[in-house]
Amino acid sequence: MPTTIIVGAGHAGGQTAISLRQAGYEGRIVVCGAEPVPPYQRPPLSKKYLSGDLELARVFLRPESFYSANDIELRLGKAVREIDPARRTIVLEGGESLAYTELVIATGSRPRRLESPGATLGNILYLRSLEDADAIRNALVAGRKLVVVGGGYIGLEIAATAKGLGLEVCVIEAADRILGRVTAPEMSAYYTRAHRSRGVDVRLSTAITSFEGNGTVQAVVCAGETIPADVVVVGIGIVPEADLAAAAGIRCDDGIVVDERCATSADHVYAVGDCTRHPNPILGRTLRLESVQNALEQARTAASNIAGTPSTYEQVPWFWSDQFDLKLQMVGMSQGYDTIVQRGSMDADDFAMFYLREGVLIAVDAVNRPREFMACRKLVPQRPSIAPARLADESIPMQEMV
Numbered sequence: 177m178p179t180t181i182i183v184g185a186g187h188a189g190g191q192t193a194i195s196l197r198q199a200g201y202e203g204r205i206v207v208c209g210a211e212p213v214p215p216y217q218r219p220p221l222s223k224k225y226l227s228g229d230l231e232l233a234r235v236f237l238r239p240e241s242f243y244s245a246n247d248i249e250l251r252l253g254k255a256v257r258e259i260d261p262a263r264r265t266i267v268l269e270g271g272e273s274l275a276y277t278e279l280v281i282a283t284g285s286r287p288r289r290l291e292s293p294g295a296t297l298g299n300i301l302y303l304r305s306l307e308d309a310d311a312i313r314n315a316l317v318a319g320r321k322l323v324v325v326g327g328g329y330i331g332l333e334i335a336a337t338a339k340g341l342g343l344e345v346c347v348i349e350a351a352d353r354i355l356g357r358v359t360a361p362e363m364s365a366y367y368t369r370a371h372r373s374r375g376v377d378v379r380l381s382t383a384i385t386s387f388e389g390n391g392t393v394q395a396v397v398c399a400g401e402t403i404p405a406d407v408v409v410v411g412i413g414i415v416p417e418a419d420l421a422a423a424a425g426i427r428c429d430d431g432i433v434v435d436e437r438c439a440t441s442a443d444h445v446y447a448v449g450d451c452t453r454h455p456n457p458i459l460g461r462t463l464r465l466e467s468v469q470n471a472l473e474q475a476r477t478a479a480s481n482i483a484g485t486p487s488t489y490e491q492v493p494w495f496w497s498d499q500f501d502l503k504l505q506m507v508g509m510s511q512g513y514d515t516i517v518q519r520g521s522m523d524a525d526d527f528a529m530f531y532l533r534e535g536v537l538i539a540v541d542a543v544n545r546p547r548e549f550m551a552c553r554k555l556v557p558q559r560p561s562i563a564p565a566r567l568a569d570e571s572i573p574m575q576e577m578v
């Protein structure tokens with residue numbers, strides 16, 4: 177019987193197994209995960225699970241019974257230590273070897289770590305796993321001082337959640353604006369105002385020199401000032417988990433390099449999710465994405481190819497972030513825009529920012545505007561030319577934009 181082994185029981189790994197069965201694959205499926213729990217969703221870990229508003233059972237991709245009912249073997253709590261593409265085997269922690277017909281690498285990513293003096297003090301925490309979220313949740317006690325290092329989506333979501341739990345929250349960002357890697361200065365300024373007006377102390381252009389404490393952290397030392405802290409959460413980006421693939425001789429370049437079928441440079445080896453660098457024919461370049469959409473769609477593509485129906489992955493990226501009462505939904509990649517158009521009101525927290533390049537709509541950031549988001553998921557892949565005045569005009573419904 178053919179055997180597909182999936183390395184990594186996260187969002188992409190779990191979805192690959194689910195999609196294989198949905199596609200009618202009748203071979204053996206083994207999902208090997210380093211974490212001791214079945215595949216789960218990470219987005220709630222900085223949002224409703226962290227705030228205590230979502231119970232654990234709802235974080236999992238499927239209940240555990242789903243896997244046995246669908247003849248999917250979960251090997252949890254043991255990392256895969258080695259892949260041998262020539263012999264088509266993997267070796268698990270402890271030495272057990274398993275043979276595969278097809279292999280899917282879905283190892284995700286790990287948080288980039290700070291190396292400043294004192295960075296290993298207690299209560300300096302990172303967020304990637306359920307275990308990390310539980311540790312942070314225990315540390316987020318009302319009245320405590322939280323310093324979040326990094327003004328990216330995850331840091332800002334944690335800041336918003338912690339503020340809601342009654343902590344004093346300070347966000348430290350080294351660059352001169354938050355969300356600088358992913359959005360326009362106008363959006364960065366809006367989110368800075370949104371956090372400040374809700375009581376978060378946002379410090380820009382602030383570099384950390386060290387941490388002070390006695391066993392556990394007590395302060396974050398920056399150039400020229402010392403910020404008291406009972407808890408620090410660091411969110412300064414991720415590193416794709418590609419070491420296993422690289423050691424197996426599989427081509428990597430800031431991620432495991434795959435083609436549009438999610439196939440790697442090794443025969444019978446696919447890779448999906450955060451760990452990959454993949455081509456996007458619509459954007460005309462390769463990229464690495466850290467998003468649920470990417471994890472799910474690459475998983476479906478690899479599963480379809482393994483199950484015998486050729487499939488390619490070509491989609492405009494989309495993403496979301498929840499902070500306070502603000503639901504941000506994004507479509508496309510705004511980098512390289514030459515015109516930005518606002519529809520709606522920033523003061524009312526109800527607007528969309530459209531990005532155009534040479535008259536063509538390439539991306540949107542929508543705050544509490546699901547209609548604009550949904551419309552743009554259809555529009556952006558079509559590369560439509562739309563006059564900025566039409567986009568800004570609230571009297572013209574989104575469906576009539578083209």
Ligand SMILES: Cc1cc2nc3c(=O)[nH]c(=O)nc-3n(C[C@H](O)[C@H](O)[C@H](O)COP(=O)(O)OP(=O)(O)OC[C@H]3O[C@@H](n4cnc5c(N)ncnc54)[C@H](O)[C@@H]3O)c2cc1C
Binds near residue numbers: 257
């Ligand atoms: C706090 C947080 C909030 C997020 N919010 C959003 C959001 O709002 N919207 C959005 O689109 N995306 C969000 N993301 C990103 C999204 O969760 C990821 O893009 C997605 O989880 C990627 O899925 P993956 O399967 O590639 O990686 P993961 O879900 O990280 O799974 C990888 C798994 O592989 C395991 N593994 C690694 N190495 C090995 C090994 N050698 N052997 C066995 N197992 C191994 C890991 O332990 C892990 O369980 C968020 C992420 C985090 C951490």
